[in-house]
Amino acid sequence: MIESADLPWLIASSKKLLGSDHKHHALLVTGPPAIGKYLLGLDLARQMLCERPGERPPCGSCQSCHLISSSVHPDLHLIMPEVLTEDCHAAFLNHAQRYFDPGQSSQKRKRSRLISVESARQLSEALLETSRLGGRKVALILAADAMNRNAANAMLKVLEEPAGETHFILVTSFPYRLPSTIHSRCIRVDCPAPKVAEVLAWLGTRHEIEEKDLSTLLLSGLGPITINELLTNRSVAAISTLVSYCLGEIYDTPDSLTLTRLCEEVGADRALRILQNLTLETVRESVRQGAAPAREGFFGNLGFCLRAFRKFGSARETVDSAVDEQLALEDICAWACAQRT
Numbered sequence: 001m002i003e004s005a006d007l008p009w010l011i012a013s014s015k016k017l018l019g020s021d022h023k024h025h026a027l028l029v030t031g032p033p034a035i036g037k038y039l040l041g042l043d044l045a046r047q048m049l050c051e052r053p054g055e056r057p058p059c060g061s062c063q064s065c066h067l068i069s070s071s072v073h074p075d076l077h078l079i080m081p082e083v084l085t086e087d088c089h090a091a092f093l094n095h096a097q098r099y100f101d102p103g104q105s106s107q108k109r110k111r112s113r114l115i116s117v118e119s120a121r122q123l124s125e126a127l128l129e130t131s132r133l134g135g136r137k138v139a140l141i142l143a144a145d146a147m148n149r150n151a152a153n154a155m156l157k158v159l160e161e162p163a164g165e166t167h168f169i170l171v172t173s174f175p176y177r178l179p180s181t182i183h184s185r186c187i188r189v190d191c192p193a194p195k196v197a198e199v200l201a202w203l204g205t206r207h208e209i210e211e212k213d214l215s216t217l218l219l220s221g222l223g224p225i226t227i228n229e230l231l232t233n234r235s236v237a238a239i240s241t242l243v244s245y246c247l248g249e250i251y252d253t254p255d256s257l258t259l260t261r262l263c264e265e266v267g268a269d270r271a272l273r274i275l276q277n278l279t280l281e282t283v284r285e286s287v288r289q290g291a292a293p294a295r296e297g298f299f300g301n302l303g304f305c306l307r308a309f310r311k312f313g314s315a316r317e318t319v320d321s322a323v324d325e326q327l328a329l330e331d332i333c334a335w336a337c338a339q340r341t
């Protein structure tokens with residue numbers, strides 16, 4: 001199991017976060033996806049709840065530290081969208097359970113990408129109660145952008161006027177999606193993106209894989225922790241193929257049937273995230289170099305990328321809520337290919 005101390009790019013952010021007294025009661029921790037921000041949030045919660053608050057890092061031996069290690073601390077309130085349970089660190093699971101809707105969890109359905117109003121309400125009510133162990137209460141909200149406006153509103157009062165010594169740690173890769181009412185009440189701490197060389201070196205020591213293949217995987221934008229898991233589970237082939245296809249390495253003319261099939265193999269939501277990230281990479285490189293990157297395929301074309309970024313974003317929402325996911329996926333792939341043929 002990966003710990004935050006295993007992630008070299010988090011060292012500076014960790015020192016900054018854990019080295020401060022945090023007089024403000026609400027922190028918003030941001031940074032690119034899958035770099036270890038959730039683990040950092042948990043470290044911070046552990047430190048805030050440790051019964052020997054002067055100790056940095058937290059002591060690891062008090063009752064509070066033990067309860068967090070066993071994922072049963074009654075004053076650590078953790079909420080996150082259910083979809084995160086599919087590949088999240090075991091340390092979060094038990095803590096998160098109490099705010100999931102048990103009726104819905106047992107049904108065979110897609111795990112929700114949203115933090116429900118009901119969860120947010122339940123959390124607010126729990127935070128108004130006195131602390132179980134007599135110390136601080138910490139609310140750790142992972143993927144905080146998954147709160148829609150109603151969920152955010154349900155949290156607002158307790159965020160504005162927390163009862164007792166309550167601390168909020170909101171963690172997100174997409175802070176711009178948070179309502180300004182939430183954003184403006186938090187102190188923001190940005191974790192910078194890891195350097196490509198750093199990620200290549202980290203993954204290279206953990207897996208036997210050519211650097212060129214790793215570089216292709218990194219272009220997916222899935223983040224080092226996700227890529228590490230995929231490599232461990234030997235399930236990267238479909239992702240590498242999709243990225244290579246989009247970069248024009250394995251086709252002459254893009255066709256929508258092939259693109260749809262490759263996206264299905266990766267999974268619709270993840271595939272659309274990858275397509276969206278490839279457009280973003282092209283735009284970023286263009287800004288850095290003052291010209292479109294020398295890249296083949298769909299994603300070498302700046303005009304296409306500018307049009308496609310939003311389109312892939314809305315397609316993710318459509319596919320997520322569509323009755324016929326495949327049809328929605330076919331639509332967006334046909335659109336993309338029609339732009340280039």
Ligand SMILES: [Zn+2]
Pocket residue numbers: 049050051052058059060061062063064065
């Ligand atoms: Zn402790």
